[in-house]
Amino acid sequence: MTQVLINAPKTARKGEVIELKALILHVMETGFRPGTNGRIIPRNIIERFTASWNGAEILRMDLSPAIAANPFVSFFAVATESGKITFRWTGDEGFVVEESVAIDVA
Amino acid sequence: MALALLPAVFAASFAMAQAGADRAGADKRRSGYQDMGVALQKMQDDDTANPGMLFVQLGQQLWAKPAGANNKACADCHSLADMKGVAARYPAMSKDGDKPIDLEGRIRLCRTVNQQAEPLATESRELLSLAAFVANQSRGLPITPPADPRLAPFREQGAAIYERRQGQLNLSCAICHDDNAGKKLAGVTIPEAHPTGYPLYRLEWQALGSLKRRLRNCLIGIRAEAYPYDAVEYVALEIYLMDRARGMVFESPGVRP
């Protein structure tokens, strides 16, 4: 079960700049730490986070092992039209999570 | 590094130690929340920034999921409203048992006895998430330990452990958390050790953890041998700490450094 928490307003005025926040459960294992057996724990991170508004990308972030476990990102967007904001996380070991929220723009 | 700060550590002692007994005036007790910087307080306060809420959400899903031979979900036997205030008054005596149990212990019992399901391992994500979901129902409520006389001997046992010097460093919990609370230890503010936020997200763990795990960290910190996970000593300490924090606001899931 993947856990994601998204904070986005449900409604916005056209042209309003809104804040979007996203939090996801992920270890963000750096690939630099030795485990209890002394061997390096393989890297397992989210490499990319994107947000799109009705399919058009509005933010793309390349992440590194320096991003904290359970990555949190907040950013802004201009409310242009009603529809759906989609958040997508991809990373090591085939990690892909997508989550959308609906927004009404008047 | 922080050695320069240390001579100050034992310079004075606070009357805070008496906070539990002497509460005539304004309540001077401080939750660990108040000892954190603004950035971490904000992290705790904002439900979409508090990583503990990821586990609360998972707990909510598990709450509704049938399990075990009885194929019953927690939600089949309990209404959510019944869970309000529960975490703020645990540990409590188990109904037929002779031992007190903490919230995690209570949930594990329900899991094996009432759901007839595989036991949930201590500190497992499932158990912590369920506990966090239940505990979240008490957020904002005052800590109210029950007036059950059967708890008294355990509370006394907990108080004795709290006061006793132990470990290679020969320190008691009280030396740090009563006499030197608010001072810096290696750059970290020593909190008053109130169990207001558990289960909580500790940045050091990069995960949710129980009060028991926190207590183990302190025992290991003073180079004492940590009790096994199922030891009654932890529950005794928890009873004592909850009593010492009586009336303080319950804030799970907390965030701590």
Place this chain on the structure above:
Amino acid sequence: MPGTEEGTTTRRTFIAGAALVSVLPLAPARATPEAMAAAIKEVVGDNAIREGRVTLDLPPLIENGNAVPLTVSVDSPMSEADHIKAIHVFNEKNPQPHVFDARLGPRNGKAVVATRIKLGDSQKIVAIAETSKGEFFSASADVIVTLAACLEDLT
């Protein structure tokens, strides 16, 4: 309270304890100021980097380096003609110099990105913003990281 003699002993053991908790796990690889400079060069090429317009917010005291809130804000109209295309964040001493690269544009309305980063040690953090006109602005911050007391058993 303990008497004087006992108090003295306590203080000594206390200091010993503090010294023990200050032992850091060693990272097998280390970024260096040089590695950071090289990573920055890769992004900006031969362009000049100017101070200003970028604000890098980190808490003044970092209570735990495992999750340090960081916000980069860039002063920009974020219009089609004049906006911030990218924000890059680098660090000096984590095992590698890159922290994140964010691509943004006029759809963002505000050039502000926040996240949480890991910092194994006190060091310098650099944020660089790239404008749609191909200019680079930067800000940096020196951070002090305290180490958690009463660490976990490693078993």
